[in-house]
Amino acid sequence: MQILKLKDGVDVESLRKYGFKTGKEWAAQGERCFLPEVGMSYQYEWFYVFAMDEEEPEKIAYTSDEFSIPRMQLYVRDRHVCCSCSVEGTYHIDDDDMEPLFTVLFDMITDGILEKAEV
Incomplete structure (x- = not known):
């Protein structure tokens, strides 16, 4: 299986340019998906x-008010780029949710910091 990963030599801290924060930083903002x-x-x-x-807009979009499950996220773990989508009460994630994250991926690819890798 092929995935996207950060190229060797790319500092993970450079992800901040694209709006990424650590889980710890999201927790410090009070985002419920990271609370203890x-x-x-x-x-x-x-x-x-x-x-x-x-x-x-400063808060994460969740599947519902009841659950602490983000609707859509990109995350980087062990330099691998992962995507997770969750739905509740509907049959799909709509384009409004996906567009900002696709833009982030596009910018990362255009900037040349990602490459395909075998897992």
Whole structure:
């Protein structure tokens, strides 16, 4: 299987240019998907960028008010770029959620910091 990964020599801190923050930073902002009671602290060092809430653009968009599951996210773990989508109450993620994250991927590819890798 092929995936995208950060090229050798690219500092993970450069992801901040594209809006990525560590899980620990998202937790410090009070984002519920990283709060200690949710049990995601093992992901604190990974870098994330999320689809953001339409009504509160500084907040992550969640599948519902009931669950602490982000609707869509890109994250970098062990230099590998991963994508996760979650839906609830609908059959798909709509383009409004995906467009900002596709833009981030496009910019990273255009800037030449990603490459294909075998897993």
